[in-house]
Amino acid sequence: MDKSGVWIVIAAYREEKSIAKVVQALTKAGYQNIVVVDDGSKDKTFEAASEHTPHVLRHVINCGQGAALKTGIDYALMQGAEFIVTFDADGQHRVEDLPAMINPVINGEADITLGSRFLGSAKNLPFLRRIVLKCGALVVWAMYGVRLTDSHNGFRAMSRHAAELIDLKSDRMEHASEFIDEIKKKKLRYKEIPITVLYTEYSKARGQSNWNAFRILYKMLLHRLLR
Template sequence: MEFLGKDGLGNTMKSTLVIVPALNEAENIGHVVQNLKTTSPWLDVLVIDDGSTDQTAEVARTQGAKVISLPVNLGIGGAVQTGFLYAVKNHYDVALQVDGDGQHRAEEIKKLIDPILLGEADVTIGSRFLAKTSYKSAIPRRLGIYILSKTIQSVVRKSYTDPTSGFRAYNQKALRVVSTHYSTDYPEPDSIVTLVKNGLRVIEVSVEMDARLSGNSSITPFKSGYYMVKVSLAIILNSMMSKIWPD
């Protein structure tokens, strides 16, 4: 499974998988897959249909994506981890995580992949806040992200400006970790702790993001509060656990 292109150093690039978790995103998923295929035709696109009750899977297949349809809704963590397991089993060198609602721009993918291909990072996180971008977020959500950022910093001694971002890239070493240990609900902040604890180089890169194309986010104001408490506790507990891959 090789893409016979060259990276910035002239080295042969291996194949790259884009994992797109999607729950009832029939209105958006076609655009997402089409944009990925058009912008970076060398990418393999895998949509994880997380128990959708609409035509998400059919629309994704029509646009040329590979699709795994889960028989029940596993939540974002279970859906993404399914993609990680697929990437490991099929020996992909790089796996990207991209949302199915159209927030993540395909043309920004190169910013995530380059540090991995150049050996500068094991994991890259696309950040809306590392530098000034056009992205606008509500004050309560921005406050929540700030609190999670400070919680993570307190346990790993590293600063991350956008720990909830689901726009990420992983090399094989990182994939072996997240395919083994990944939270079920809202896993992005907690996974940073897991990855750093296991000696992986996790960096942020500044990217532009958009609002979702259509539909509403599943995170309501009530869920946001629950999310904050649950994830903060998970981060603290995770920091006390032993490493997955002992030295």
């Protein structure tokens, strides 16, 4: 697999402890183009990332994961990326899953692939989180008519064409649902790929609270109403 056209975009907010490890693991696996967008962290995320990749961008204030991913994707497109992967900064995703995610896009089987921890495996996934994620997938099915096993997964791979078409308006966590809405609207071919999501003590402490699901739902409904 030729990795030179593949750009990996990571949105990082207060991830000084994990970002270096994540970027190093990707570099070691042969991915040279790694974009880290520091979303206004007050800690050393920017410095930690800068030691391992030249492509570190910084939001001067915190704007949310959706906005940070958008900035990173725009940058990768400007740099001439052929394929773009979104990857989590907290070490939840495994580098080993990357080829399985990218290959269908490179081979032209899909415009975008979405990682699914339910088709693959979710190590130490807390019970309540499983319920919340399943409900999220149901809501996405009901609202956008796209049936996925795991709608809120940050691991995605897309072609340049798909990245150019997908227009995210949500700045915060609702962007995951918006990705799916856009896939449907722009008639992109998608495919869910089994991946492994690791729930470490660190990622559990740093991740989203289950309550945030309500905020995301409220935002989704609001966007629906106002558009």
